[in-house]
Amino acid sequence: MSRILLLLAATTLSGQSRFDRLMRDILIFDAHIDTPRYVFDEGYRFADEHSYYELDIPRMRKGKLGAVMFGVYVQPQDYPEAAWAERAFEVVDAFHEEVRRSSKDMEVALTAADVERIHKSGKLAAMLSLEGGHIIKDSPALLRNFYRLGVRYMTLAHFQTNNWVDSMTGAARHNGINKLGREMISEMNRMGMMLDVSHISDKAVLDAVEFSRAPVIASHSSVKSIAPIPRNMPDDVIRAVSRRGGVICINFHAGYLNEAAHDVYIRNRPARDAEIKALLEKEKSNPKRWEMVRAIQKRYFEKMPKVPVKELLRHIDHIAKLAGPDHVGMGSDFDGISGMTPAGMEDVSKYPVIVRGLIDMGYSDTDIRKIMGGNLLRVLKAVEAAAIK
Ligand SMILES: [Zn+2]
Numbered sequence: 364m365s366r367i368l369l370l371l372a373a374t375t376l377s378g379q380s381r382f383d384r385l386m387r388d389i390l391i392f393d394a395h396i397d398t399p400r401y402v403f404d405e406g407y408r409f410a411d412e413h414s415y416y417e418l419d420i421p422r423m424r425k426g427k428l429g430a431v432m433f434g435v436y437v438q439p440q441d442y443p444e445a446a447w448a449e450r451a452f453e454v455v456d457a458f459h460e461e462v463r464r465s466s467k468d469m470e471v472a473l474t475a476a477d478v479e480r481i482h483k484s485g486k487l488a489a490m491l492s493l494e495g496g497h498i499i500k501d502s503p504a505l506l507r508n509f510y511r512l513g514v515r516y517m518t519l520a521h522f523q524t525n526n527w528v529d530s531m532t533g534a535a536r537h538n539g540i541n542k543l544g545r546e547m548i549s550e551m552n553r554m555g556m557m558l559d560v561s562h563i564s565d566k567a568v569l570d571a572v573e574f575s576r577a578p579v580i581a582s583h584s585s586v587k588s589i590a591p592i593p594r595n596m597p598d599d600v601i602r603a604v605s606r607r608g609g610v611i612c613i614n615f616h617a618g619y620l621n622e623a624a625h626d627v628y629i630r631n632r633p634a635r636d637a638e639i640k641a642l643l644e645k646e647k648s649n650p651k652r653w654e655m656v657r658a659i660q661k662r663y664f665e666k667m668p669k670v671p672v673k674e675l676l677r678h679i680d681h682i683a684k685l686a687g688p689d690h691v692g693m694g695s696d697f698d699g700i701s702g703m704t705p706a707g708m709e710d711v712s713k714y715p716v717i718v719r720g721l722i723d724m725g726y727s728d729t730d731i732r733k734i735m736g737g738n739l740l741r742v743l744k745a746v747e748a749a750a751i752k
Contacts, residue, residue: 382719385728390482391714392430392736394516394612394692395492395561395583397699399433403457405653409465415657417697417710420468420487425712429482430472430736432516432582433458434699436494439523448505451498455491455512462489473513475743492559492582495521496528501543503550515743516557518582519544519571529564532593539566545574552576555750557743560584561614561694565600577749578608578742583694585619586678592618592625598685605686608745610738612694613678617670617703620678627667628703635663660701672707676720679734688730692739693717 398418401407412421418431435458437450462469472478472488481488491513497520499505506517519540524533527544537544540563548571551558558579560568571579581604587595594614596604601611614620618628638659646652682691697704697711707716714735721731733741 381728382715382722385718385722385731386427386715389427389718389732390429390478390736390740391427391693392432392478392488392739393428393697393711394432394580394610394694394739395434395494395614395699396431396695396697396711397434397436397494398697399435399454399458399461399491401653401698402461403454409461409469415654417695417702417704420465422710422712423487424468426710426714428487428711428714430478430488430490432490432492432739434492434494434518434582435498435514436518436521436699437498439495439497439521444500447498448500451493451509452512455509455514458489458491459513471513473515475740475747478740478743490515492516492518494518494559495525495562496544496547497521497523497525499547501526503547506547506550506556507554510554510556514556516559516580516582517551518559518562519547519567520563522562529567530562531564531567532562533564535564535566537567539564539570540574544570548574549576552746552749553751555747555752557746560604560609562594565597568596568600569603572603572607572609575607577746578610579604580609580692580739580742581611581694583614583696583699584611585614585616586681589674589678589681590620590622590625592622594619601682601686601690605682605690608742610690610692610742611682611686612692612739613675613682614700615675615695615697615704615708616700617667617705620674620705621668621670624667624670624703628663631663631666635659657702664701664703667703669706672705672713672716672720675705675708676717676724679717679721680724683726683730683734688726688733689738689741691734693735 469487478488519528520530524530559582561581561584584596587597618625
């Protein structure tokens with residue numbers, strides 16, 4: 364073998380072993396995955412490997428995903444207001460029951476220390492979050508009850524503005540966050556519940572950062588200066604979150620990573636949603652109806668231009684360069700993005716692709732560990748430390 368070939372072989376080997384070493388014990392911690400509603404609505408099992416949706420235990424194992432903050436959300440238009448909290452409680456219960464049934468592999472985490480302990484034990488850590496302040500219906504009592512059930516962050520608003528915070532995609536009614544919102548934030552700080560500023564208006568994010576005694580997270584937001592779409596975060600807001608120690612966890616939605624993909628998605632969404640609604644009404648008692656919904660979603664997804672993983676890496680790299688590698692994380696939004704994933708990042712088994720990508724982009728092991736989960740864990744610890752028990 365020539366000298367050059369030997370050298371090449373040695374480089375490949377050390378590259379391989381560096382990746383292997385990292386993958387052996389790295390904590391990959393995703394801030395936002397929406398699987399619990401499928402557990403409740405469809406009897407989805409964490410333990411079985413599926414050819415659809417984006418998370419189950421076998422695929423978590425394959426992708427070395429060690430910890431997840433599972434989202435519980437209630438689309439306000441799908442339920443009467445009086446049923447929002449009840450629906451959320453039912454999904455929270457389904458989550459706990461499913462983790463209990465999967466206790467050989469999975470355990471509920473209530474604290475950052477739990478996440479670390481469960482990860483070291485070889486199990487998967489599952490934490491809960493609530494998406495949308497409307498669910499607590501202006502009630503600190505409901506907020507506290509969700510905390511007692513294990514909810515460790517709340518997204519202050521979802522797609523609509525609620526009674527105390529403006530949504531990025533809703534009416535600007537409060538000039539950010541109003542007095543009631545400020546009280547909610549102070550109660551979240553007191554308990555040690557993280558504030559999630561994804562979905563809320565730019566002014567509301569700045570208010571949240573100002574009002575909160577602890578760092579905040581954006582659990583699933585991408586970069587507006589790369590893909591200028593409403594749900595993404597502008598650079599000055601990213602800087603404001605990071606200056607106070609927060610972390611922005613990148614959303615993998617292909618339409619949030621790439622503006623051309625977003626245009627097609629938005630243009631076709633009304634037709635897609637109408638088709639799904641009509642189907643669910645017609646096939647109300649057909650056990651195959653969820654499969655049929657997924658087929659509709661897939662058909663519309665295929666109309667979108669393909670978005671490669673390198674575009675996802677670009678969003679991560681942008682925040683790491685703008686705010687520093689301490690302020691970016693994973694917030695895939697898997698199982699909340701109707702299958703619209705980047706090509707090569709189809710489900711939770713693919714996280715190692717990001718690790719490889721970051722190695723190739725010149726990131727150090729220390730920074731890769733932070734980006735893949737360490738930063739989110741650090742914020743969770745800071746929020747716990749700021750709590751007043
Ligand atoms: Zn969301």
